Structures are given as C-alpha cells and as structure tokens.
Amino acid sequence: MLEDKNQQKTTLAELGEFGLIKHLTQYFKISQESTIKGIGDDCAVVFSEGKETLVTTDLLIEGVHFDLSYMPLKHLGYKAVMVNLSDVYAMNATAEQITVSIAVSNRFPLEALEELYAGIQLACETYNVDLIGGDTTSSTKGMLLSITAIGTAKKEDVVYRNTAKPTDLIVVSGDLGAAYLGLQVLEREKQVFQVDPQNQPDLENYTYLIERQLKPEARKDVAGVLAELNIKPTSMIDISDGLSSEIMHIATQSKVGCKIYEDKLPLDPQVISACEEFDIDSTMVALSGGEDYELLFTVPIADFDNIKGNPNFSIIGHITEENQGMNLVTRSGQEMELKAQGWSSFKED
Amino acid sequence: MLEDKNQQKTTLAELGEFGLIKHLTQYFKISQESTIKGIGDDCAVVFSEGKETLVTTDLLIEGVHFDLSYMPLKHLGYKAVMVNLSDVYAMNATAEQITVSIAVSNRFPLEALEELYAGIQLACETYNVDLIGGDTTSSTKGMLLSITAIGTAKKEDVVYRNTAKPTDLIVVSGDLGAAYLGLQVLEREKQVFQVDPQNQPDLENYTYLIERQLKPEARKDVAGVLAELNIKPTSMIDISDGLSSEIMHIATQSKVGCKIYEDKLPLDPQVISACEEFDIDSTMVALSGGEDYELLFTVPIADFDNIKGNPNFSIIGHITEENQGMNLVTRSGQEMELKAQGWSSFKED
Structure with missing residues (x-):
C-alpha cells in the first residue's frame, strides 16, 4: 500500500452538524449567572431578575465584510464578537451572552473552524460573555457568520439614541x-x-x-x-x-x-x-x-x-x-x- | 428622448442599508407588551417581569436549505419564521420577538425582498410576535436568512430535552x-x-x-x-x-x-x-x-x-x-x- 503523505485534514462532513458544534464548543465555559441553559436544547435560556434584556445581531460575509487573505480566522472570530458587544455597550448595558451561527463551504477544514472558534472563545473570556447557542451549516460559497449578543441593564440605565437635547x-x-x-x-x-x-x-x-x-x-x-x-x-x-x-x-x-x-x-x-x-x-x-x-x-x-x-x-x-x-x-x-x-x-x- | 420600456425595478443600492430596512419593515407593528424598543437603536430591548427569556437562532441558505425555483419568497419568509418559533414552542414557551438578518446578491430587486418580508409579516401577525431587529447586507452569492427568536416562560413551565424518565x-x-x-x-x-x-x-x-x-x-x-x-x-x-x-x-x-x-x-x-x-x-x-x-x-x-x-x-x-x-x-x-x-x-x- 502506498502511504498517504497528505497532511491529515478533517472534513466537516466526517463530524456532521451536531458533532461539529460539540467539537468546536467543547472548551467554552458558562460563567454568567444569568445563563440558565446554554448550547444543547431547542433554545438557550437566560434570566436576569428585574432587568431589561438587550438584543443585537450582525451578519458578516466573506468577500463583503472581511477578506481572509489578510484577516486571520482567529482575529475574525474575535472581531465578529466585538462588533456585537459594541452594540450592547452602546446602550450602556452589560453584555452577557452570544449566539454564533456559521456557514462554511467545503473548502474549510475543521482546523480552520477551530481557529475561528479560538478567537470567539478569547473574546468570550476577555469580555466575560457566554456562548449559549447558534447554528452550523454548509454554504455554497465562502464563510459567513451571524452573531447575536444579549445583554442586560436596569431600565433606568439604558441609554437610547433618540434622547439627546440641545446644549448637550x-x-x-x-x-x-x-x-x-x-x-x-x-x-x-x-x-x-x-x-x-x-x-x-x-x-x-x-x-x-x-x-x-x-x-x-x-x-x-x-x-x-x-x-x-x-x-x-x-x-x-x-x-x-x-x-x-x-x-x-x-x-x-x-x-x-x-x-x-x-x-x-x-x-x-x-x-x-x-x-x-x-x-x-x-x-x-x-x-x-x-x-x-x-x-x-x-x-x-x-x-x-x-x-x-x-x-x-x-x-x-x-x-x-x-x-x-x-x-x-x-x-x-x-x-x-x-x-x-x-x-x-x-x-x- | 427614448422611453425606457423596461419595467421599473428598484435596485438595493438605490436605497442603501438604512433605507432598505426602513422600507421593508414600514408595515410591521409592535404588539407585544414585552417589546420595549424595536428596530432603530443599537439593540432592541425586551422585558418580561419574572420570566425566563428563551433564545434560538437558525441560518437558512439558498442552495442548501431552500431552492427558489419552487419556493416562493413569501413562503420562504413565512417558513423561516416558523422554523425558529417551533424551537421556542418546543420549550413550552411563548414566542414574542424575532430578529431577521438577510443577505442578498444584486440579482434580487427590492420587489423580491418585499415578497420575502410579506411572508415574515404574515408569520409575525399570525403568531403574534414582533420583529425587533436584524441586519441587511449584500452577499456575494444568493440569499441567506438568519433569524433569532425570543420567547418567555415562567421558570417552572420551561421543558427541556434532558428530563425524560423511564416509563414516560x-x-x-x-x-x-x-x-x-x-x-x-x-x-x-x-x-x-x-x-x-x-x-x-x-x-x-x-x-x-x-x-x-x-x-x-x-x-x-x-x-x-x-x-x-x-x-x-x-x-x-x-x-x-x-x-x-x-x-x-x-x-x-x-x-x-x-x-x-x-x-x-x-x-x-x-x-x-x-x-x-x-x-x-x-x-x-x-x-x-x-x-x-x-x-x-x-x-x-x-x-x-x-x-x-x-x-x-x-x-x-x-x-x-x-x-x-x-x-x-x-x-x-x-x-x-x-x-x-x-x-x-x-x-x-
């Protein structure tokens, strides 16, 4: 038998969707008290007594929002989280959870997604937010990420856009x-x-x-x-x-x-x-x-x-x-x- | 001057991202008491006194999850909402809000997105959920939708997957x-x-x-x-x-x-x-x-x-x-x- 000298790359099809999610999120920890249930059910569940819940979502598409020829995947993962947390902070609120959906074409091996998730995980740890859900699927072209961030704030602390006053x-x-x-x-x-x-x-x-x-x-x-x-x-x-x-x-x-x-x-x-x-x-x-x-x-x-x-x-x-x-x-x-x-x-x- | 006999189609570039969101969501009404702030700020804001919040998200990609050659856009919009609400109902919870992010290539005129949003609106009205946010962007190929649904339930009413017992x-x-x-x-x-x-x-x-x-x-x-x-x-x-x-x-x-x-x-x-x-x-x-x-x-x-x-x-x-x-x-x-x-x-x- 001839030896296969190609470096081993794991294809996504080998893992399947559930295996893939499990693999990519295995090192993520839940640290927020408000996270009642993370990944693994039909929905994630969060609870913050008496606080308002803030929700924001962003879609990032290869070739439109990022270029992988100079954007390392780990940085992409980190930045994609930042883009969403920034929206929560802009309401004067605390970001507590994110969901991450990704679609990738077959050109990406598992190792590429591991890099992406390493960046997401670094962002989660640095900013103290939990990854609580998402979706993982194939795309017909390139990579895309859809992230939703969830935050909380007391009603009286939330700051909107429409409340600036003359002389401010x-x-x-x-x-x-x-x-x-x-x-x-x-x-x-x-x-x-x-x-x-x-x-x-x-x-x-x-x-x-x-x-x-x-x-x-x-x-x-x-x-x-x-x-x-x-x-x-x-x-x-x-x-x-x-x-x-x-x-x-x-x-x-x-x-x-x-x-x-x-x-x-x-x-x-x-x-x-x-x-x-x-x-x-x-x-x-x-x-x-x-x-x-x-x-x-x-x-x-x-x-x-x-x-x-x-x-x-x-x-x-x-x-x-x-x-x-x-x-x-x-x-x-x-x-x-x-x-x-x-x-x-x-x-x- | 020669008359342009082409039927007028509005390109998305003419409207721009903010104009597009505004146009597509203009007939959506907020009906849920729990919706404090819908579209128009960095985040949407929701509040339900004493209830847990449920979050689920799904990504639907043309050529992977749907085929527009037999899936009318209005049906696609409706179905994309159903897929997410179904996850909320599977927790024994009430679905109250959704966010909708879409990416489309230039092949779609505004009129196509209006059809899609008509389906989303019908779903929102029929199932009594509010559209509270999202993202709208261009794609390099085809259409994709990323929907997040938000629901609420009392802690004691939430039903998980991991609690079945022998003889049930x-x-x-x-x-x-x-x-x-x-x-x-x-x-x-x-x-x-x-x-x-x-x-x-x-x-x-x-x-x-x-x-x-x-x-x-x-x-x-x-x-x-x-x-x-x-x-x-x-x-x-x-x-x-x-x-x-x-x-x-x-x-x-x-x-x-x-x-x-x-x-x-x-x-x-x-x-x-x-x-x-x-x-x-x-x-x-x-x-x-x-x-x-x-x-x-x-x-x-x-x-x-x-x-x-x-x-x-x-x-x-x-x-x-x-x-x-x-x-x-x-x-x-x-x-x-x-x-x-x-x-x-x-x-x-």
Whole structure:
C-alpha cells in the first residue's frame, strides 16, 4: 500500500452538524449567572431578575465584510464578537451572552473552524460573555457568520439614541479613523503580494492601524468610567459606520441639530502620518472611516467639568436646535453641512 | 428622448442599508407588551417581569436549505419564521420577538425582498410576535436568512430535552413525513420542467404534502392544549431533522432508552400513497424525513388516560432504562435499533 503523505485534514462532513458544534464548543465555559441553559436544547435560556434584556445581531460575509487573505480566522472570530458587544455597550448595558451561527463551504477544514472558534472563545473570556447557542451549516460559497449578543441593564440605565437635547456636549471615546487606514494598508500589501509574492512587507509604521482593523476592542470600560464620573449619557451609539453617519442617527432620532468641531476630532499620530502618505484628508477619515467601535454619546453641558481632560474621552462638539442642522466647523471656522458617507455593502453592479 | 420600456425595478443600492430596512419593515407593528424598543437603536430591548427569556437562532441558505425555483419568497419568509418559533414552542414557551438578518446578491430587486418580508409579516401577525431587529447586507452569492427568536416562560413551565424518565409515554403532535415527501414532489416537478417547460404539473394528489413543505405551521397550540389537559411534558423537542434523530436527542440527554412502535407512527393518507408511488418505505420517511415542525414530547405514564384519543396527539412509544437502548418495534414485533439519518447540510465533496 502506498502511504498517504497528505497532511491529515478533517472534513466537516466526517463530524456532521451536531458533532461539529460539540467539537468546536467543547472548551467554552458558562460563567454568567444569568445563563440558565446554554448550547444543547431547542433554545438557550437566560434570566436576569428585574432587568431589561438587550438584543443585537450582525451578519458578516466573506468577500463583503472581511477578506481572509489578510484577516486571520482567529482575529475574525474575535472581531465578529466585538462588533456585537459594541452594540450592547452602546446602550450602556452589560453584555452577557452570544449566539454564533456559521456557514462554511467545503473548502474549510475543521482546523480552520477551530481557529475561528479560538478567537470567539478569547473574546468570550476577555469580555466575560457566554456562548449559549447558534447554528452550523454548509454554504455554497465562502464563510459567513451571524452573531447575536444579549445583554442586560436596569431600565433606568439604558441609554437610547433618540434622547439627546440641545446644549448637550458631544463626546467620543478613543480615537477615530485608524481601523479604516489599517484596511487601506492591508489592501495595499495584498496588491503588492499579488504582484511580488517574495516581497516582505514592512508594517512597523502601521501597527496601531492594523491592530485597530484586525483586533478591535469593544468599549466595555466606558460605562464604568462614566459611572465613576457620575455621568449618565443622554444618548449613545457605537461608531461602526463612521462618526458622521452615527451623529446623524442621534440628531435625526432626537430631532435636534449638532455642531462638530474639526479641530477636536481625536486622531492617533499613525492616522495623521498614514493620511499624509495615502494623500487622504484625515478629517474625512475620522468622519467616514468606520469600524472604530468607539462610543459616541452626549452628556448634559453641566457635566463639562466632570468630563473635560479625561484621557478616555474627547468633547468634539455640541447638540443644537433641530433647525440649525448638522454641521462641521472647520479649522478655519467655516461651517459645512455634515454628510453621511458611511460604508454600505450595497453597491451598484 | 427614448422611453425606457423596461419595467421599473428598484435596485438595493438605490436605497442603501438604512433605507432598505426602513422600507421593508414600514408595515410591521409592535404588539407585544414585552417589546420595549424595536428596530432603530443599537439593540432592541425586551422585558418580561419574572420570566425566563428563551433564545434560538437558525441560518437558512439558498442552495442548501431552500431552492427558489419552487419556493416562493413569501413562503420562504413565512417558513423561516416558523422554523425558529417551533424551537421556542418546543420549550413550552411563548414566542414574542424575532430578529431577521438577510443577505442578498444584486440579482434580487427590492420587489423580491418585499415578497420575502410579506411572508415574515404574515408569520409575525399570525403568531403574534414582533420583529425587533436584524441586519441587511449584500452577499456575494444568493440569499441567506438568519433569524433569532425570543420567547418567555415562567421558570417552572420551561421543558427541556434532558428530563425524560423511564416509563414516560412518547407523544408526537400531528403527523410525520409529509414535508419530506412534498420536497420530493417539488424536486420531481422541477426536473420535469427542466426537460419540458410546457408541461403543466398536476399536483392535486399532493396538496397536503406541498403545503407541509412550503408553508409549515409551528405548533403554538400544543402548550395550550396540554395545559387544558393538565399535562406538563417531562421533556420536549421539535421535529426538524426527523423523528429518530429527535428522540435520540431526548434519550441521550436524559440518559434513558426508548421504544417506538412502527404501527403507532401517525401518517397522513397522502403520505402513504406518495410513499407507494415513490417506492419509499413510509416508516423510513416518518423516522427520518425531517421538516415536520411537530412537537415530540414525553409525559408521565399516569397521564395516559388524559392524552389517549386526543386528536392532536399520537402516543408512539415509551421511555425505557438506558441499558435497553433506543429501539423501533416493527409491525411484525421485531425490535430494531433506531438510527438517526436526519438531514445534514455537510456532505462530502
């Protein structure tokens, strides 16, 4: 008999759907008191006495939302969880559970899914959430993930988008635009690689940008920092599609206007230098870049002294009356109407 | 100017993601008291005082789970909701909300998604659940749906899979195998159509089978019927992958055996005649057909008089000690080991 020298890869068909779920989730532990029943029944069961339950869901599709040629599967798993937890934190709530559904074509061996789930597990452990359910199936093309996150909050703590008031300060956590530029760097390296596979990329100047793209962190900490400052936001949203798109959601839903100051937008030095290199306007990147997963919120103007100078936050503008519109005040003092140029997966043929 | 005689089709890119969600969900109403916040924020918010929350999710992929050449989009939307509600009812719980995420390639015009959402809306209205969130994106190939259903139940009412006891009766609602045969009929007609597009199919003998495949109904009613009979199931599961696969889940998780009687399996007359026509064993179809979305449950033997003769239910066997295994007693009195041949989306290349 001839020896099979191919490295052994386990096909998904060998395991079947139930075997696959069991295999992939065997090292996940349930740690939340609110998780009554995790994987293994028709439904998962959760319970939090007297608290409201928050639910959010996101669909991530290979070739639309991610590119596996530079997104390692472990990072993809981690990021997919972050995207959803970010939505829970944007309600000023605690994320406690997720469900993960995946579909994969036969081109993925079991070992690829193990990598993906290692990232999901790292996210669950780091952010203290339980994996409580999901679905696993084959796809006709590529990989897709559908994640639902579940959180809880006391009724009086939940912060919506539609409750900003004129004179409220507009505040953002962290800095903006880095994830978008990280994507540009990775796309450029991909193209270089396609032309010259021997080329060794030097990514030292872009480490922060790439990390923000490949391994974003959801701002679980913001609720705690605000509570310590004794501040309750009047409205909040997470920045997934770009700052201007998000502030416009708050303004439209709250029936108010807003004024954002260009010189207040928080930019990392790597963002500034990469913008110069790519010849892109850094304000444009900060406003429309997307995938920052920072929190954008409004606070009463009375909290100004509480929040100014806090290293976690930047005050970038304030809420106005609705009839004043939504505007950007440029460095030169000019007012321009804000435009949402957030990312859209729907493009013309 | 020349007149454009093409029928106007709206492309999804024209609307964008937010416009699309708004358009598709504009006629959906919130009717559940437990829905605090529906579509329009980072998360949906639900609250049910003192009740446990149940969560289930399913992924449906074109070319794997459904074939649009014979599945009308409105039916697909309806069925996708049923698949999830069925899991909530299988916990003896009340379904109250769903989230719907869809991804579609550019081949689908807006009008196709309107059809899909009309089916989802009909399901929501008929089953009294609120659409509270989701995600809408483009896909690189075909259509996929990811639905999450949320339900509630009092802690003491929730019925799990792992609590069946020896001597319990095994009961199934409705009848089995019709949805599988409906699929066979539709597949056959599809092939006839490919050979001879002029052929007019005569489907009169298969109306029940086709309806069970294209427009299944989740058994919302079973909880009420059982409550009226003063019966609380000791374990329950819904039949999506086929009876034998499901009873094996109950038996394995409850650490018991089971005995199913072939002559007790409930079969519709159309199932019997179609099995003859297709030359398939009707027992095999009942055991492994799948997509029945009936409920399979166990009740204490003391409830025998309560449940026997009830037109909603068939007693098909009983739970045994674990060491007796999982068996089918044939019409001739022979015992055969049950095998799960439920549907799997993972197949060898």
